[in-house]
Amino acid sequence: MDWLQNLGKGTLSSFAAIGRATYLLFGALFGGKPNFKKAFPLLIKQIHVVGVQSLVLILVSGLFIGMVLALQGYTVLIDYGAEDSLGPMVSLALLRELGPVVTALLFAGRAGSALTAEIGLMKATEQLTSLEMMAVDPLRRIVAPRFWAGVISMPLLAIMFSSVGILGGHIVGVEWLGVDQGSFWSIMQASVDFTDDILNGVIKSIVFAFVVTWIALFRGYDAVPTSEGISQATTQTVVQASLAVLGLDFVLTALMFGN
């Protein structure tokens, strides 16, 4: 009967964790009155750390993924004489799926794990407690700016990822494999819809940003304050955020494109 006991225990502790995570989020977003004059510089700094410093990774990855997509797509499409459809194929794949999803996965590995480690270490070195004792709320001072920075940065990164990816597709498809430049762009323009494709992709990305940043912050804040605890928390961030992104992507795709 041990498995039943463990199942019960596991379930209870997951629910307790969800409760603590919700408390963290509410405390960060709604605790106390906001002071925009103080919060704004903190937010800018975090957007720099979380967003700008992930930029190179995102751009390089986007470029390669776009190039690979064009290469793979071309070999399939050429058999049917449909290589003119390479433009829409690459751009739709990026805007609807790969842009938001791959950006979120890369973001979880690059910025998410760093957020968890940073906050976990602040906890372990009593910096968070000492903030509290200085009558400064760590949820508002530390967690909130990082949360907003993540939510703002990731959709922008995803848009840049897709744009660079399309550029990569163009380089491989048009310049290298010789697809007609005019049809590459014009068929793409004709078949990409603003609401259906671009907006839905951005909405996905906002949802992923929310979840990934939340998980990263919570794992750091909830970490066991030892070096082992922090390393575990960092791993958990990457694993849980990645799974959450892939799972949510299925749900969102079904909702948006499922009929």
Place this chain on the structure above:
Amino acid sequence: MSESELRLTSQLENSEQPSDWLKSPHVELKNVTFSRGDRLIYDNMSMIFPKGKVTAIMGPSGIGKTTLLRLIGGQLYPDSGEILVNGHNIPSLSRSELYKVRETMSMLFQSGALFTEMTVFDNVAFPIREHTKLPEDIIRTMVLMKLEAVGLRGAHSLMPNELSGGMARRAALARSIALDPELIMYDEPFVGQDPISMGVLVRLIRDLNQSLNLSSIVVSHDVTEVMSIADYIYIVADKRVIGHGTKEQLLASESPLVQQFLRGESDGPVPFHYNAQPIKQDLMQD
């Protein structure tokens, strides 16, 4: 301040009786019971920390001294009992009231807890910038004065990782007095200090208490240092206060528990071992 001056001031203060001190408490614990999980840490404990004095809490490691400071700071809540700081009952305060009271107190953590991504200067300026709207040039003056008081004015542009352990603790001390608190709590200030920085710290704690007219609570298990700075001393063991009084009163105490602690004997009425089954039983298990 030299040793003899110290003795002189403490004699002068002694003209008012220690029994009077307890009538004007800054912090008072009334019948506090606290447990961590199933483990009882404090059982119905009462203490008084007088205004304007240095009060020490001594006790073996793991007895709950840090826990006690956290209870006073409102980071932990007792199972029952009252914790009064300047008459405010900490466990029953709302969050914003608690933050108001915290602005009048300060805690020096065991690790120092400096913010690692800021310079020493910004660390000390942090509470001032958070809680006041003072212009930068006044903040600069205030910060440099606080750093001067702990002998670190020259180190203001260093990062925390460039400081030695003793310097880090003094920088943290400068930060904790930045807003002139009324109460300052030191958690194990002497641990891991070389004899010189130990002497510096002992003098600083004493001097600050005098010059800023604050109440200090020092948690420590270093008998000699505590004896040299504390006006009033509590010895905590076995979930309760086993003895309290001035240095002289404690030295004259007849309680075997108190004597064991002051002499640092590992065997006596207070057990040295964490509760365990008999060692034979542990060793014989396969």
